[in-house]
Amino acid sequence: MESQKISLDDVFAPRGVAVVGVSANRMAFAEMVLHSLQQAEFPAIYPVNPKYTEIMGLRCYARLTDIPGPVDHVVVNIRAELALQLLDDCATKGVRSVHFFTAGFGESGIKENAELEQAMLKKARTGGFRIIGPNCIGLFVPRARLVNDFGNPMEPGPVGFLSQSGGHAQNLPGFSANRGLRFSKVVSYGNALDMDEIELLEYFTRDEETNVIAAYIEGVRDGHRFAAALKKASAAKPVIIYKGGRTEAGMRAAHGHTASMTSSVDVFDAVCKQRNVILVRGMEELIDVIVALRFIKTIPTGKQVALVGAGGGPSVLAGDEMEQEGLKMPPFSAALQDRLKQVLPVAGSILSNPLDTPNMASPEAIQAGLGVLANAADIDMIVYHLGFHPISKWGMGFFAARERIQQIVDAMRTGLGSSGKTLLIAMRPPQTLAGMQEFLTAQEVFVENELPVFHAMGDLARAMCRVIDWHNTRRM
Amino acid sequence: MESQKISLDDVFAPRGVAVVGVSANRMAFAEMVLHSLQQAEFPAIYPVNPKYTEIMGLRCYARLTDIPGPVDHVVVNIRAELALQLLDDCATKGVRSVHFFTAGFGESGIKENAELEQAMLKKARTGGFRIIGPNCIGLFVPRARLVNDFGNPMEPGPVGFLSQSGGHAQNLPGFSANRGLRFSKVVSYGNALDMDEIELLEYFTRDEETNVIAAYIEGVRDGHRFAAALKKASAAKPVIIYKGGRTEAGMRAAHGHTASMTSSVDVFDAVCKQRNVILVRGMEELIDVIVALRFIKTIPTGKQVALVGAGGGPSVLAGDEMEQEGLKMPPFSAALQDRLKQVLPVAGSILSNPLDTPNMASPEAIQAGLGVLANAADIDMIVYHLGFHPISKWGMGFFAARERIQQIVDAMRTGLGSSGKTLLIAMRPPQTLAGMQEFLTAQEVFVENELPVFHAMGDLARAMCRVIDWHNTRRM
Secondary structure, three states: OOOOOOOHHHHOOOOOEEEEOOOOOOOOHHHHHHHHHHHOOOOOEEEEOOOOOEEOOEEOEOOHHHOOOOOOEEEEOOOHHHHHHHHHHHHHHOOOEEEEOOOOOHHHOOHHHHHHHHHHHHHHHHHOOEEEOOOOOEEEEHHHOEOOOOOOOOOOOOEEEEEOOHHHHHHHHHHHHOOOOOEEEEEEOOOOOOOOHHHHHHHHHHOOOOOEEEEEEOOOOOHHHHHHHHHHHHHHOOEEEEEOOOOHHHHHHHHHHHOOOOOOHHHHHHHHHHOOOEEEOOHHHHHHHHHHHHHOOOOOOOOEEEEEEOOHHHHHHHHHHHHHHOOEOOOOOHHHHHHHHHHOOOOOOEEOOOEEOOOOOOHHHHHHHHHHHOOOOOOOEEEEEEOOOHHHOOOOOOOOOHHHHHHHHHHHHHHHOOOOOEEEEEEOOOOOHHHHHHHHHHHHHHHHOOOOEEOOHHHHHHHHHHHHHHHHHHHO | OOOOOOOHHHHOOOOOEEEEOOOOOOOOHHHHHHHHHHHOOOOOEEEEOOOOOEEOOEEOEOOHHHOOOOOOEEEEOOOHHHHHHHHHHHHHHOOOEEEEOOOOOHHHOOHHHHHHHHHHHHHHHHHOOEEEOOOOOEEEEHHHOEOOOOOOOOOOOOEEEEEOOHHHHHHHHHHHHOOOOOEEEEEEOOOOOOOOHHHHHHHHHHOOOOOEEEEEEOOOOOHHHHHHHHHHHHHHOOEEEEEOOOOHHHHHHHHHHHOOOOOOHHHHHHHHHHOOOEEEOOHHHHHHHHHHHHHOOOOOOOOEEEEEEOOHHHHHHHHHHHHHHOOEOOOOOHHHHHHHHHHOOOOOOEEOOOEEOOOOOOHHHHHHHHHHHOOOOOOOEEEEEEOOOHHHOOOOOOOOOHHHHHHHHHHHHHHHOOOOOEEEEEEOOOOOHHHHHHHHHHHHHHHHOOOOEEOOHHHHHHHHHHHHHHHHHHHO
16 A cells, blocks of 8 residues: 655655764765764754764664654665665654665666665555665755755755766765855755656756756656656756766666666657757756856847957967857957957957957956947857966966956946846866965856856857757747 | 077077066066066076166166176067167177067058068078067976966976967966976967977977977968978977867967968868877867876777776766767676676675776775776776765865875775786866865875876866877877
8 A cells, every 4th residue: 555655845854864874984975974964953863873872972873763853854874685674664753755875776787686676665655755766865955954965055046956876966066066056956866766857857847946957867767757747847947957878888887877777868869859958968067057047147049259358379269169169259340349449459459359458357448348349239248258368377366356356347247238248257277276266266256246157168158059049949 | 691590499598588678567477577587596687677777676777788797588578669679789789589578560460560570580680589479478498497477387397388379388387287297398489470380390309308299389381391390290209289270260369369370270180180290179188188198108009998986977977978089998898897896895886897886995995996907808098086976075185195195096006016007097176275175185196106197087088099099100
C-alpha cells in the first residue's frame, strides 16, 4: 500500500535534520555536512552513530529513533548493506525525506545492489517518505538554512538548479557567487531512484521563488514525460540544460556515475531545441548564461556589439572571438567616428570598432565615449573590457579602490543615459594573489551595480548568442 | 648612405638606457618603464625631460646629448612631431636602438603620419641605429635586466616571444610565470618599421638561449621571405604562432592597431601548416602549448589518455571535453579493472576510464592507481585532476600545505616508476582569495617538480593534440 507522497515543498523545509554515519574523519561527507549545518545555524541538528555520545559539541544518538525532537530530513553516509534497516527507523520516526550520500547501488553495475535500490524505494513508498539519491550530495536550500557544503552564500535567490552530479551541485553556488548568482534550491539527485529530473522540473516550474531553471542531466529514464515537463517549464521560465555524456567517454563515465543510460545526444538536443531550452556545454557556460539572464534588464534582439576598452592586441583578439562565436562588431560609420574624435584622443587610439583608447579607464573618457555610442542606431549592446591590458593590470593598485570602480560605473550609466543599450563587462581573472584581490574588489562593485560580468570575450559572446536566440524564439 | 645595421645581439644587451618623455604621471608608460627598470636594478638609467632636474631620485637630463655615460637604448614617449629631432640626437649620441612607445604613425591611417615613419626609418639607416616599433612596448630581456613592466620573473628561460601587440608582450611573461615559463627575450615590435617579424624569427632561430619560439602576429609584409624564415625556424625549434585578425572585426582592429594588412587567414594557416608550425587561437592556448613543450620529457606519439581524479560530474565533463578536442579515453580492459579493484575501493568509485575514486587525493591511492596504469599498454598519458571536486575544493585547507602536494607528486613518481608514461596535471583556478592562495601553493609545487599544469580539461586536450601532431609530423 502506498502512502501519499510527501510534497517537495515539505522536503525543502525540514524542521530537524539527522546526519547518520558521522565519524571523526573530517574529510568524510557526513561530518562535513554536520559542520556546515552548524555554521549555517540550522536550528535542530542530530548526529547519529552508536560509537559516539558527542560529536562537534552536539549530542550524538545511537539510533535515529532515539532522537527526541521531530526529524524531517535524514542525511545518510552508512554502508549500503545497512540501508534497509535504517529506512525502517525512518518510517518509525516519521521522517519526510532521506538523502543517501552512500553510493554503491545501481551505478555499480552489480545486480544485487540494483535490487537493493528497488527494496529501498518500496520502503519509502510504504513508509511515506521520499528518497533523494542514492549516490548524491542532496539539498542546498538557503531559505531553510539547509546546506551540504561550506562557504556558499546564504541569501536566497531566483535560480533553481537540479543536478545529477553532486560535484556540480556543490560547485555551482560557490563558483557563481562572485558573479552575483543566488539560489532558491539546489538539488543533487544522483541515481534518481525516487525524486527525479521530471519531478524537479515540475517543481521549479511552479516554485514562485525560482525565476530561472538550470539543470545538469546525464540521462533521462522516460523521454516522453521529460519532454512534456520541459515544454511546460520552458513556457513558464528560461530553462538552461547542461547535458553530460556527449561523447563515448562521457557516456561511459555517466553510466558508471549515476547508472544513466544517456539517450542519443542528437535526440536530446532536438527535444531541447524544439522547446526553446538553452543548451550549454559546461558549468562555466551555464554560469555565463544565467548571469546574462539575471542581470540584463532588456535582452536585445540584435547581435551588434560595440567593444570598448584599452589595448590593441586584446581588441584584435576580442574582435576575433566575438565574431567566431556569432556576435557582430560592425565598423563605426564615418559620422560616428567623427563624433568620437571630438571627445577622445587620436594618438594611440583606434576610434573604430573595437574602440581602443588608452584612457578608457578614466571616468571622463568612459562617459564621453559611451555618450556617443548610446546614440548609435546599429549598436545593440556595449561591451566594456577591463583587465586585458597592461595599464589595467590587476594587482598594480589602479583598481584596488571600490570608489574608482563605482566612478567608472556611474560614468557608464551617465554616458548611456536612457538609451536602453545593454552594457556588459568583460574582465580576465588574474593568476596572482594581489591581482585576484584587486580583480575581486572590482568585480564586486560591478556586480553590486547589477552588471553582468564575464571572464573571457569568447564566453561572453557565446552566452549572449544563446540568450538572444532564446529571446527571439520566445517572441515569435 | 647606410651604415651597417646594429645586430640584435647588441640591441638586446644595452649598457645604458635613456627614457625620453618621462612625466610625473604614474599611469604614463615612460614613468612605468623608469620605475620598473629601477626595480629590476638596471645599472644605468637616464630620464630625459627638460622640465625636470630629478625624477624618482634619478638625475633628469634636458636632452639626450647631455647624458655623460654611454646610452645604447632609448625608450621614447614624446609626441610624434618631435620624433625626427630626437632621432638626430640619437645619431649624435651613438645609440644602438630606439624604442618608440609613441603611437599615431602609420597605424593612424593619416598620410602625413605614415610619411613621418619613413623619414624616421631613413634617419635610423643613416644614423646607424635600429628602431623598435613605433607604437609598441619594446623589450623585455631578463638576462640584461632590461624590462618594460613590473612583476615579471627576472630569471631567464628558454622561451623567445615576438609580438606585434604590446599588451600581449607585457601579459605573457606575467600570466605564464606561475605555470613555470621563463623567457630569453620578449620583443613587442608594433608597426614593424625597422625590426620586423622576419628578422626576429631569424634571430630566435640562431639564438642559443631560445629553445621555443612563440609569436603573436597580425600581418606580414613580405609573405615569401616570411615563409622562408618560418621554414628555417621550424626546422630548428618548435614555433608556435597566434595569428590575430582572423575575422572581419579582428582584421579591422589589426589594421587600426599596427597598420597590418592581414593576409588571407587561409593562406597564412596553409603556410604555417606546411612548415609544421603550431597554430593557436589565443594567448591562453599559446601558454598551454609552451607548457606542454617545456615540461613533457618525452612527447607521446599516441593520444590515448587515462584520466584519474575524484568527482562523477567532473569526470563526465572531462571525458566529453577530452574527446571533443581529439584525445581518446579508451575504456579500461576487464583485466585492468580487476587490477584496479585490488588496490582501490569499489563504493563511490568508477574503476573505468575516467577513473573516479573518492580517495584519489591520498598518496597511497595515487601510488597504487598509477602503479597499475603505468603498465597499461594502450595508455599514452595520464591526466591527474585536482580541484574539480568538492572534497578537493580550494580554500578548504586540504591542499594548503606544500608537503601534502609534494607527497602526492612523490606518490605519482613512485607509481609511474620507469614506465615513461606522460603525466599531466589539470586543476581549475578558483574565484576566491582563500581558494587562490591554496591553488597557487599547490600549483607552485607541481611546477617546481617540472610537471605541466593546465587549467581546464578542454584546454589540456587541445594543447596536447597540437603538440602530438607537431611531434608526429616532425618525426616523419
